[in-house]
Amino acid sequence: MKTSPRSTSLAIPTPRQVYDYLNRYVIGQDRAKRTVAIAAYNHLKRCNQKAPGGKRLIKKSNVLLIGPTGSGKTHIARTLAEFLEVPFTVADATEYTEAGYYGKDVEVLVGELLHQADQDVALAQRGIVFIDEVDKIARRSQGARTGAGSRDIGGEGVQQGLLKILEGREIFVPLNVTQHWNKHDFVAIDTQDILFIAAGTFSDLRLYDDAKSRAVGFGSGGEQTGKVSRPITEKQLLDYGLLAEFLGRLPVRVQLDQLAEPELMRILTVPPDSVIREYQALLKMDGVDLQFSEDALREIVRFSVRKHTGARSLRTFVEEICHEIMFEAPERRGDTIVIDGKTAARRLEAFAEAAGDSEG
Numbered sequence: 001m002k003t004s005p006r007s008t009s010l011a012i013p014t015p016r017q018v019y020d021y022l023n024r025y026v027i028g029q030d031r032a033k034r035t036v037a038i039a040a041y042n043h044l045k046r047c048n049q050k051a052p053g054g055k056r057l058i059k060k061s062n063v064l065l066i067g068p069t070g071s072g073k074t075h076i077a078r079t080l081a082e083f084l085e086v087p088f089t090v091a092d093a094t095e096y097t098e099a100g101y102y103g104k105d106v107e108v109l110v111g112e113l114l115h116q117a118d119q120d121v122a123l124a125q126r127g128i129v130f131i132d133e134v135d136k137i138a139r140r141s142q143g144a145r146t147g148a149g150s151r152d153i154g155g156e157g158v159q160q161g162l163l164k165i166l167e168g169r170e171i172f173v174p175l176n177v178t179q180h181w182n183k184h185d186f187v188a189i190d191t192q193d194i195l196f197i198a199a200g201t202f203s204d205l206r207l208y209d210d211a212k213s214r215a216v217g218f219g220s221g222g223e224q225t226g227k228v229s230r231p232i233t234e235k236q237l238l239d240y241g242l243l244a245e246f247l248g249r250l251p252v253r254v255q256l257d258q259l260a261e262p263e264l265m266r267i268l269t270v271p272p273d274s275v276i277r278e279y280q281a282l283l284k285m286d287g288v289d290l291q292f293s294e295d296a297l298r299e300i301v302r303f304s305v306r307k308h309t310g311a312r313s314l315r316t317f318v319e320e321i322c323h324e325i326m327f328e329a330p331e332r333r334g335d336t337i338v339i340d341g342k343t344a345a346r347r348l349e350a351f352a353e354a355a356g357d358s359e360g
């Protein structure tokens with residue numbers, strides 16, 4: 001017998017095994033990691049359940065992740081897909097429309113998964129689709145004309161469109177989304193074994209106590225308490241403008257924490273693929289030993305907190321700091337280069353100025 005990939009073998013990884021893997025790459029977010037691990041486990045059990053007549057007892061365990069920018073929503077989903085060795089695609093809900101309007105049809109979303117699976121239908125049918133920005137497709141009945149009212153355009157229609165793929169049924173998907181849409185080139189895909197992970201910030205709901213985290217950002221030595229201050233309720237999500245049917249198809253819900261300074265510090269250095277490790281490895285190839293002082297790391301983290309981008313911009317900031325070094329590295333073989341706090345702060349300030357940012 002051929003050895004099958006992890007996801008199709010009978011030995012399903014346990015929630016603990018999934019969690020342990022996520023733990024290596026995802027810092028903090030313990031509750032989200034556990035929840036996703038359980039959802040993945042149930043999902044795989046469900047996939048393996050051979051039901052006569054097609055009906056399955058175990059409900060789909062599609063997930064809704066709620067959390068601020070750069071807290072790791074996409075990262076968790078991607079890391080899960082890596083562990084399960086299944087195709088993975090990221091979709092932005094705001095790019096889709098109800099059929100007949102300008103924008104992508106939801107079928108294209110599954111088409112992109114098929115593309116990730118090298119057009120292998122069976123493989124795509126076990127994949128993971130990450131749908132970002134679902135809070136931006138909320139239905140808005142009132143207040144639509146004030147400020148951020150654009151989210152209601154077609155929002156309800158997109159939710160309706162997504163319903164059919166979330167619930168699991170056969171749809172017709174363009175066979176090669178990278179090529180021009182050709183109506184004759186489509187293939188039937190059953191979405192019932194695809195795991196959907198939806199995500200949104202729901203920032204209007206002010207779930208995270210910003211005042212608190214800001215107060216700590218300035219000295220005081222205290223640690224930022226980036227914990228969820230208000231758990232979101234089903235009613236809030238409905239009031240926000242998510243359709244009951246849409247929410248019903250995302251039964252597993254979890255809130256991520258706002259990442260605080262200690263977690264951002266660890267994200268910089270701890271995961272095997274962390275950005276600091278990556279830069280050190282790059283420069284090692286030039287025979288250069290690159291070191292960051294504790295202060296330098298702290299400057300990067302503070303800058304991220306100031307920008308409210310969570311972990312999202314850590315890479316950009318490190319890139320900015322290492323710019324010159326990357327250029328010179330091949331000529332500095334044998335050197336040890338230490339980035340200290342002052343250097344890091346200076347480069348980050350210059351970067352902020354260049355970006356036309358007068359804040360702080």
Ligand SMILES: Nc1ncnc2c1ncn2[C@@H]1O[C@H](COP(=O)(O)OP(=O)(O)O)[C@@H](O)[C@H]1O
Nearest residue numbers: 025026027069070071072073074075267311312
């Ligand atoms: N909790 C975390 N642990 C480790 N890395 C993280 C975490 N959160 C974010 N990152 C890093 O920041 C990047 C952006 O995060 P992302 O998952 O896209 O945030 P979100 O989807 O919540 O806006 C990721 O690619 C990852 O490198």
Ligand SMILES: [Mg+2]
Nearest residue numbers: 070073074132
């Ligand atoms: Mg994201």
